[in-house]
Amino acid sequence: MSNQEIGFGDRCDPVPLARPALTADEAAALAAGFKAVADPTRLRLLSLIAAHAGGEVCVCDLTSGFDLSGPTISHHLKVLREAGLITGDRRGTWIYYRIVPSALATLAQVLAPAADLEVSA
Amino acid sequence: MSNQEIGFGDRCDPVPLARPALTADEAAALAAGFKAVADPTRLRLLSLIAAHAGGEVCVCDLTSGFDLSGPTISHHLKVLREAGLITGDRRGTWIYYRIVPSALATLAQVLAPAADLEVSA
DNA sequence: CGGCTGTTTCGACAGCTGTAAAGATAGGCG
DNA sequence: CGCCTATCTTTACAGCTGTCGAAACAGCCG
Incomplete structure (x- = not known):
């Protein structure tokens, strides 16, 4: 269970937010992805992992930066894992987590069109 | 009360998700924005409003596309309004909602860097 | 085996989602 | 002018889901 279990990207439909309105099914899949990011702790975890770029x-290294207990961090990592946003590889005693760029890209590309409607300044 | 009450964009810090790790304060502000989007109904509402581009x-026109009652739609619109993602202008009997592109852009730009770590295809 | 790392299970608490009923605002008609 | 209708919001309340920590469990090394 070191890979992502599910993924909203499975739909293979990089549908933008604007122009063709989202269907209820697409919205549900994307909402699951956003829900995984809609938490300060998970957002910060994602940030710390992404900041390493290399990935591992x-x-x-993550638990030391939070005021939360170990199990709680593990829970949030599981949420991110099941959302397909990160993957965990066991290397001996330690477990290294990595970002899944394509999943993040899917979410970003959904918001981008709506963000570019008339903004310029 | 036809304008957005608060906004995570108030920090005026378009901090990317990668490189400089998010602080707890930045993560909390951004999570509030993502939480507003992390719901199928709100995502679809946002999509319907954005699809009109013109805006109003x-x-x-929104309630007719959902299996939810009026008050529920109004509640979700309030959440999006308080998150600063949309604005509502009253024109007589009707209230017209519009997208706030800059708010959406802020969220998208947070995910973009992490999505572009090594993805290319 | 003993210690370490990370996860899972279980329970409590807070917050979110949805509906029904009542309240505010604008326009139409007798 | 008074009252009604229509649109949208707010309030109050049931149901559900999510967050967090203490304790117990699983994998790895010396």
Whole structure:
């Protein structure tokens, strides 16, 4: 269980937010992805993992930066994992987490069109 | 009360998700924005409003596309309004809602860097 | 085996989602 | 002018989901 279980990207439909309105099915899939990001702790976890770029970040490096207990961090990592936003590889005693760029790209590309409606300044 | 009450964009810091890790304060502000989008109904509402591009969408046009009651739609619109993602202008009996592109852009730009770590295809 | 790392299970608490009923605002008609 | 209708919002309340921590469990190394 070191790979993502599910993924809203499975629909293979990079439908933008504007122009063709989202169907209820597409909205549900995307909402699941956004829901995983809609939490300060998970957003910060994602940020810490992404900041390493190379990717491999040990969980022990993550827990030290929060005021939360170990199990709670593990829970949030599981949510991100099941959303397909990160993957965890076990290397001996430690487990290293990595970002899944395509999943993040899908979410970003959904918001981008609506953000570019008439903004310029 | 026809304008957005608050906005995570108030921080005026378009901090990307990668490189400089998010602080707890930035993460909390951004999470509030994502939380407003992390719902199938709100995502679809946002999509319907954005699809009109011109912007002005009457609430009566929105409720007809859902299996939800009026008050529920109004509640979700309020959430989006308080998140600063949309604005509502009253024109007589009807209220027309409009997208706030800059708010959507802020969210999209947060995910973009992490999505562009090594993805290319 | 003993210690370490990370996860899972279980329970409590807070917050969110949805509906019904009542309240505010604008326009039409007798 | 008074009252009604229509649109949208707010309030109050049931049901559900999500967040968090203490304790217990699983994988790895010396």
